[in-house]
Amino acid sequence: MLIVGGIRYDGNRIAKDYEAAYQTLPDRYQGRTLYHELFDPCTGQYERGLFRVPDQSDGQRHDTDLNRTYPRLHLVSLWDGRTVQARVVSTGPSITSYALKEDWVSVVWQRLLTARNVGRSDGTSVLLPNFRADNPHTMAEQALYEVMVIGGGYVRQDDYISNAHDSTEILTFSPLTEAPYTHMEVRNGPRLAFRRAHLNAVLLPTGQILVIGGISGTFDPDGAGEQVRRWLYPDQLVLATELLTYTPAGWQVEEVAAAPAELNDEVDDQRPPDVPKVPNGARVYHSTALLLPDGRVLAAGSATNAYYRSDYYDDGRRDYLPMDFDNYVPTLYSPPYLFKPDGSPRGANDRPRILLINPAPTELDYQQVFKVTYALSNEGAAIRSVVLVRPGAVTHSVNFEQRLVRLHFVVASSNGLHITAPWDPAIAPPGWYMLFLVDGNGVPSEAAWVRLKGCGLQATQLTVTLEGVQGISAEQAEAIEHSPMTLEFRNAAMGATRASYTLPMMRPDEQGRVVLRLWSDLPAGVYELYVYPYRSWLGRRVRLSWQPGGSYSLVLRNGDVVKDNVVDYGDLLSVLAQQGLEGLSEADVNCDGVVDAEDAALVATNTGTQGDE
Numbered sequence: 001m002l003i004v005g006g007i008r009y010d011g012n013r014i015a016k017d018y019e020a021a022y023q024t025l026p027d028r029y030q031g032r033t034l035y036h037e038l039f040d041p042c043t044g045q046y047e048r049g050l051f052r053v054p055d056q057s058d059g060q061r062h063d064t065d066l067n068r069t070y071p072r073l074h075l076v077s078l079w080d081g082r083t084v085q086a087r088v089v090s091t092g093p094s095i096t097s098y099a100l101k102e103d104w105v106s107v108v109w110q111r112l113l114t115a116r117n118v119g120r121s122d123g124t125s126v127l128l129p130n131f132r133a134d135n136p137h138t139m140a141e142q143a144l145y146e147v148m149v150i151g152g153g154y155v156r157q158d159d160y161i162s163n164a165h166d167s168t169e170i171l172t173f174s175p176l177t178e179a180p181y182t183h184m185e186v187r188n189g190p191r192l193a194f195r196r197a198h199l200n201a202v203l204l205p206t207g208q209i210l211v212i213g214g215i216s217g218t219f220d221p222d223g224a225g226e227q228v229r230r231w232l233y234p235d236q237l238v239l240a241t242e243l244l245t246y247t248p249a250g251w252q253v254e255e256v257a258a259a260p261a262e263l264n265d266e267v268d269d270q271r272p273p274d275v276p277k278v279p280n281g282a283r284v285y286h287s288t289a290l291l292l293p294d295g296r297v298l299a300a301g302s303a304t305n306a307y308y309r310s311d312y313y314d315d316g317r318r319d320y321l322p323m324d325f326d327n328y329v330p331t332l333y334s335p336p337y338l339f340k341p342d343g344s345p346r347g348a349n350d351r352p353r354i355l356l357i358n359p360a361p362t363e364l365d366y367q368q369v370f371k372v373t374y375a376l377s378n379e380g381a382a383i384r385s386v387v388l389v390r391p392g393a394v395t396h397s398v399n400f401e402q403r404l405v406r407l408h409f410v411v412a413s414s415n416g417l418h419i420t421a422p423w424d425p426a427i428a429p430p431g432w433y434m435l436f437l438v439d440g441n442g443v444p445s446e447a448a449w450v451r452l453k454g455c456g457l458q459a460t461q462l463t464v465t466l467e468g469v470q471g472i473s474a475e476q477a478e479a480i481e482h483s484p485m486t487l488e489f490r491n492a493a494m495g496a497t498r499a500s501y502t503l504p505m506m507r508p509d510e511q512g513r514v515v516l517r518l519w520s521d522l523p524a525g526v527y528e529l530y531v532y533p534y535r536s537w538l539g540r541r542v543r544l545s546w547q548p549g550g551s552y553s554l555v556l557r558n559g560d561v562v563k564d565n566v567v568d569y570g571d572l573l574s575v576l577a578q579q580g581l582e583g584l585s586e587a588d589v590n591c592d593g594v595v596d597a598e599d600a601a602l603v604a605t606n607t608g609t610q611g612d613e
Helices: 013-017 019-023 474-481 569-577 597-606
Strands: 035-040 045-052 073-079 084-090 098-101 124-127 146-150 154-156 161-164 168-175 182-188 200-203 209-212 217-219 241-247 250-256 288-291 297-300 303-310 319-326 331-333 353-358 369-375 383-389 404-407 409-413 416-420 431-439 448-452 458-466 485-491 497-503 513-520 525-531 540-546 551-556
Touching: 073 124, 073 146, 073 168, 084 168, 084 182, 098 182, 124 200, 200 288, 209 297, 353 431, 353 448, 369 431, 369 497, 383 409, 383 416, 497 513, 525 551, 540 551, 569 597
Parallel strands: 458 551
Antiparallel strands: 035 045, 073 084, 084 098, 124 146, 146 168, 154 161, 161 217, 168 182, 200 209, 209 241, 241 250, 288 297, 297 331, 303 319, 353 369, 369 416, 383 404, 383 431, 409 416, 431 448, 458 513, 485 497, 485 525, 525 540
């Protein structure tokens, strides 16, 4: 756990440890956080970063997003073609962004060279899902590397009113080989229908973003134009709700059911008659909004100050008086996917249902294959995607925890799925997640809870050589990259399966070698490792003295063109029948882009070879 920002609190451990450092700084820096820390929940130990967080960008010391309260931080995962690189990126509220790379303690925060277009104080940011594929087959299709920043910021309209932004920006991060090690591209995102600050944005199981509440700007009754958290009720309250939906053609923005405007709060009933009551659905400063396991969204809270117009003077002039704008009434929002096309609510059988998860309890290694028994909705739409959604933790409009990870899955039967847990901890950190099945109509199931293991996990290197690969063609390399490899660890004595894993592949080198990383807490010991038949390569079983964190290699025999886990005359006849064929073909067993005599020779050499089972 990375700990960044905040203020010094008397009696706090951090204040005692860093007292000497604080005393060397100007008064205005007293109480600011100078270092980040790393907390290891497996050991219960804290470790302070070796370098101070940035506090200057122009040669003069001043506050940055990293040494004050509420920095907007996201863990992103960057695929470089060989490995996933983790970064923690700051996305506001100022226009300057920073990134921290592994190793978290001994590296310095790097200021990114690209700046965002506008400052977004009192706005929010959301780590976006990967929209490349509903069912990812590659690491690049699962990695999370984009953030949307939404609303916030203020532009002065006149001496009394400043308006929040209705714009969004999408930040795309990619790895660099030298400082600052992270590139950020900024482009305009969808424009909201309403200006908003102090809003909430919730990721739904469908990958949509629900935008809730906020204020349209600030208000200064003195005419000084100060941009502070004072605002005018009801003029600047936003009850409208918006739904952002990604499509290949671009983002769509739809206004959906507004938050309730009823005024029946018990606390409001105690207000003086001349003080306005607060709508039950009002969500502004200090509010929260969270996705629930049943697919609904809980919105709660609000605690701030506002102004309202009052007939204060006897001569009829109007004045602006302050009021406490506190809301103690929680509300529940049902997204459109919880309703049928005719508008009636969906019952349990009108949604996909998760019936059983195996193994249970559902504590999973990364890359581990688990089985889900399910039922389709009454409409019969097939399962389109399987997602993990991390439960949220909101403060001051930003949900640092929420992330949606699409999982690789295989339809094993009419009511069974084989699902692969996330491929890397940088994509989905350890902890609890809600597992949703989403069907072809965009209707999610109710969630089941699963936990990704953290303590004890180690990455083990497995080098697989695909026999016969020579000068691999681009088409064949891409086909291999999009075909994950499944393997099992079995009890060496009894043969019973201990755990199954599906690993994302990458482009082989010219010798057919692929270096894979297996994340597992499998204890050291002797196992039987079985690699499933893979494209034209036969299944392979080896006895393995397993040591977590070690390095292992194996070779897969080639020539199984017809995929029956044996190389025989049927495979040879298939290769001979396709002689001269160019492009992507299973008969091109050496993957050079053309079926020729070399392929026939390789199959002939291995004819009679039986794959392991």
